[in-house]
Amino acid sequence: xxxxxxxxxxxxxxxxAALVASGCGAGTRTEGTTLTVLAxxxxxxxxxxxxxxxxxxxxxxxxxFNFQGSALLAExxxxxxxxxVFASADRAMMNRVVRAGAVAERPRTFATNRLTVVVPPSNPxxxxxxSDLAAEDVSVVVCAPRVPCGAAxxxxxxxxGVRLNPVSExxxxxxxxxxxxxxxxxxxxxxxxxxxxxxxxxxxxxFPASERVTNEYPLATLEAAEHPDTAEAFVEFVRGxxxxxxxxxxxxxxx
Amino acid sequence: xxxxxxxxxxxxxxxxxxxxLPLWLPAGGALALILLPVLGxxxxxxxxxxxxxLTSPAALSALRLSLRTAVLAxxxxxxxxxxxxxxxxRSRIPGKRLLRGAVLLPLVLPPVVGGxxxxxxxxxxxxxxxxxxxxxxxxxxxTTTAVVLAQTxxxxxxxxxxxxxxxxxxxxEHERMAATLGAGPWLTFRRVTLPMVLPALVSGLVLTFxxxxxxxxxxxxxxxxxxxxxxxxxxxxxxxxxxxxDAAVAMSLLxxxxxxxxxxxxxxxxxx
Numbered sequence: 001x002x003x004x005x006x007x008x009x010x011x012x013x014x015x016x017a018a019l020v021a022s023g024c025g026a027g028t029r030t031e032g033t034t035l036t037v038l039a040x041x042x043x044x045x046x047x048x049x050x051x052x053x054x055x056x057x058x059x060x061x062x063x064x065f066n067f068q069g070s071a072l073l074a075e076x077x078x079x080x081x082x083x084x085v086f087a088s089a090d091r092a093m094m095n096r097v098v099r100a101g102a103v104a105e106r107p108r109t110f111a112t113n114r115l116t117v118v119v120p121p122s123n124p125x126x127x128x129x130x131s132d133l134a135a136e137d138v139s140v141v142v143c144a145p146r147v148p149c150g151a152a153x154x155x156x157x158x159x160x161g162v163r164l165n166p167v168s169e170x171x172x173x174x175x176x177x178x179x180x181x182x183x184x185x186x187x188x189x190x191x192x193x194x195x196x197x198x199x200x201x202x203x204x205x206x207f208p209a210s211e212r213v214t215n216e217y218p219l220a221t222l223e224a225a226e227h228p229d230t231a232e233a234f235v236e237f238v239r240g241x242x243x244x245x246x247x248x249x250x251x252x253x254x255x
Numbered sequence: 256x257x258x259x260x261x262x263x264x265x266x267x268x269x270x271x272x273x274x275x276l277p278l279w280l281p282a283g284g285a286l287a288l289i290l291l292p293v294l295g296x297x298x299x300x301x302x303x304x305x306x307x308x309l310t311s312p313a314a315l316s317a318l319r320l321s322l323r324t325a326v327l328a329x330x331x332x333x334x335x336x337x338x339x340x341x342x343x344x345r346s347r348i349p350g351k352r353l354l355r356g357a358v359l360l361p362l363v364l365p366p367v368v369g370g371x372x373x374x375x376x377x378x379x380x381x382x383x384x385x386x387x388x389x390x391x392x393x394x395x396x397x398t399t400t401a402v403v404l405a406q407t408x409x410x411x412x413x414x415x416x417x418x419x420x421x422x423x424x425x426x427x428e429h430e431r432m433a434a435t436l437g438a439g440p441w442l443t444f445r446r447v448t449l450p451m452v453l454p455a456l457v458s459g460l461v462l463t464f465x466x467x468x469x470x471x472x473x474x475x476x477x478x479x480x481x482x483x484x485x486x487x488x489x490x491x492x493x494x495x496x497x498x499x500x501d502a503a504v505a506m507s508l509l510x511x512x513x514x515x516x517x518x519x520x521x522x523x524x525x526x527x
Binding site for chain 1: 374375378379380394396397475478479480481482485493494495496497498499500
């Protein structure tokens with residue numbers, strides 16, 4: 001028995017070392033201001049470019065992003081996780097943060113988005129319209145109703161009258177996209193901007209009802225902001241001409 | 256059984272060695288790091304809502320699915336991993352060191368990576384998945400089978416490692432003795448080897464079950480998340496955390512309760 005226990009020891013050391021090593025990458029910081037922007041997963045591509053352009057205009061500022069599902073980000077903010085700016089994929093998640101008294105200003109809408117159907121390039125199930133997704137033998141992946149893209153999916157079902165029968169409800173729009181990209185689902189509902197970003201890895205099947213279900217993306221500086229002025233400058237940048245141009249390039253609507 | 260193997264402590268035979276003072280502080284820190292977050296979880300609970308949250312359809316369906324899949328995964332681990340442990344401990348095959356290392360892979364690998372690997376192998380476009388789909392019309396992802404596979408992938412090494420270690424530590428002396436007394440290999444295995452490693456087998460089983468029950472990353476990437484089919488308790492906790500934190504906390508408490516039960520029931524006999 002003692003020998004067996006001794007054998008377990010190097011493994012424990014290895015695991016501990018791995019844990020320590022994985023934590024070592026964090027915490028590198030450059031001189032100047034670091035702005036932390038918490039943004040919805042669907043903003044990943046557009047806000048990366050937004051950040052680069054903003055940094056070019058403000059050389060002393062480094063913009064760091066945390067892209068995740070809006071619901072998760074909202075909860076993190078409510079728990080006091082900090083951050084300078086929050087950009088949400090719908091108003092419901094922003095309102096949660098507002099109710100918690102965590103925003104420093106009235107949130108402002110900066111972009112709109114809508115859903116589309118994406119299928120793998122080969123379109124194995126021959127999907128041509130939203131109504132095709134109701135068929136039994138079509139495996140459809142959607143967002144969970146708890147997250148913004150899932151809430152939008154439910155509204156699409158109401159507006160169009162098409163009842164979906166998904167094989168999986170993902171927590172993040174990017175997970176839906178991934179399942180379609182790798183051909184593990186016949187179809188998925190994602191934002192038009194995600195479909196755009198995926199390029200020719202997916203094919204888009206647009207449907208009329210999507211025009212009637214738009215998500216409004218609000219953003220606001222946070223009460224906990226370490227650099228309120230820079231945060232406000234970033235918000236203005238996103239809402240300004242250059243920001244709107246970037247957002248439109250990635251397929252968003254701008255108010 | 257285990258009392259035979261354990262050296263018995265003679266009373267008054269030795270003076271207890273004191274614990275060095277500098278160790279107490281970090282030791283306390285370690286305990287705090289383990290216990291405080293769990294206690295914090297209890298502090299977040301809204302007692303008035305708790306009964307309703309624990310018996311909500313979402314929680315009950317996740318609990319049922321979790322228990323069912325974790326039991327199945329443990330069963331598969333015994334049926335496949337048990338023999339593997341015996342082969343690794345007893346046989347003389349080339350490259351055994353390498354194989355032993357390979358068994359540890361799922362322990363060291365992030366579960367998400369394991370989930371992706373399973374998806375790319377058994378998914379519809381994967382080399383094995385494509386064959387399954389075309390020849391047998393079987394789809395693995397998005398099924399409860401996928402959940403069990405993902406759990407087995409991450410949890411089986413616990414069983415293999417603990418069983419193999421015990422087999423090697425026990426040595427082959429008793430077995431050779433049995434052989435000289437005329438027992439065949441199968442009889443020797445059942446009447447000598449198995450009873451000898453039973454404590455290790457039980458502790459391996461417990462660890463495997465606990466790990467399978469807590470599996471998250473591989474499951475969500477490989478099996479997806481749908482209530483009643485693939486959304487086990489850890490996945491349900493994550494989904495609920497997006498919207499209703501109280502519900503997520505309640506489900507977390509369920510997992511903590513099961514974990515405590517596992518430790519209390521199994522630890523004194525198997526590990527301690």
